[in-house]
Amino acid sequence: MEYFDLISISTSGMAIMNPTTPEKVVSAGEAAGLSADDRVVEFGCGYGTILALWGKRFGIAGRGLDIREDACRRAVALLEKEGLSPRIGIDLADVRDETPDRLYDCAACIGSSHIWGGFAGALEAMSAWLEPDGRIVIGERYWARDSVPPEFAREWRDVLTEYEIFQTARDAGFDVAAIFRASPDDWDAYESGNWQGLLAWLRDHPGDADADEVREYLYRIQDEYAAYGREYMGFAVYVLVPS
Template identity: 55%
Template sequence: MENDELVSITQGTLAIMNPTSAEKVLAAGQAAGLREGSRVVEVGCGNGTILALWGREYGISGLGIETREDACTRAEETLRAAGLGDRLSVRCMDARSYVPDEPFDCAIAIGASHIRGGFAATLDALLDLVHDEGTIVIGDRCWRSDRTPPEFAREWPDVLTEYEILGAVREAGLDVAAVVRSGADDWDRYESGIWQSVISWLGSHPDHPGRDFMIDYLHRLQDEYFGYGREHMGWALYVLVPGFY
């Protein structure tokens, strides 16, 4: 099964496709200094929920970039339903090919660092989208400590500790203005939402050729989560500003 199809099945119905909440997303937007007229670009905008939240609360404008066509359609519907279609739009394309006509005030990637191949590369790409005083909001996984058992850490070679994330931020010439961490309830809600989506899909597709794969995928996700993810894996929104150097 192709990855885009897998993501659509497992997370397509989630309002926020990451282990965080609307309240925490709004807190990150406030820390980033978003206000009426701020221009924002979101790389990997999913179903548009985060842009819609910031559009309603802070009056931002801008666009989301998403490669999955079904997610683009949902994002457009989300923005229209929020009455934001005149200020926020969606481009259905590979974010790696996007070049802005003018720089943005804020660039964000929430759970989308895989698009660029990791945290540091994502920071560099987001910096190319903002002006010199622009802010960055990036949401990503992290190890809770540097004492994660190696047999688990090897399963996620691109995940950094928060101290390594801090180093990557400073290397990019930025400083951390705020961190909004996810808690156990955020993780439980997110993971459970994925399991329920898979179970619903299995119930609706009794004869699908990918059924065995999806059963194995469900059980693997649960093995990872109960085996080590809930104890060792963290997730946070990092609000980044130009560094003081």
């Protein structure tokens, strides 16, 4: 089974595919100064929830891009349901192959900087889509402790300390204007949502040829979270503004 198929299964019951909340997403939009005059592009937009929240709260327009066809279908359906589809479009695309169709007032990427190999690569790529005064809203993992067990650190080579996140943002020409950190409850809800999606699939597909692989993935992410993730890994949504 392909990796993206596992992601679609595990996140099937989620609205936001990261350890954050609608309230924090809206607060990040407020800190970024979003308004009805703004156009926003979101990379790795998932199920369109963040664009929908900002469309309803601030009246933004723009587009979302995602590599998963099922995610794009669900995002289009959500935006149509919320009456936002005339203003916000969804494109099925590998964003690494995309070039800017125009310049945007804000670029967002929540939990998907791995598309470009990590935080620094994401800032460089997203900046090419921005107006000179454009802002970035980016959700990123970070090391919550100074000392991380080597066996876990090796699995997450692109994760930075929060000090490094701030310095990398400055090197890219941005200041950190706001931070909205995931709480332990946010993490538990996110991880539990993944487990529930996988367990639901296993219940609905008894005897499926991929069942062993899905169950192995379930146990792997559970063990990783119990052994390391909850103690050593943080997540936050950062609002970046031009320096």
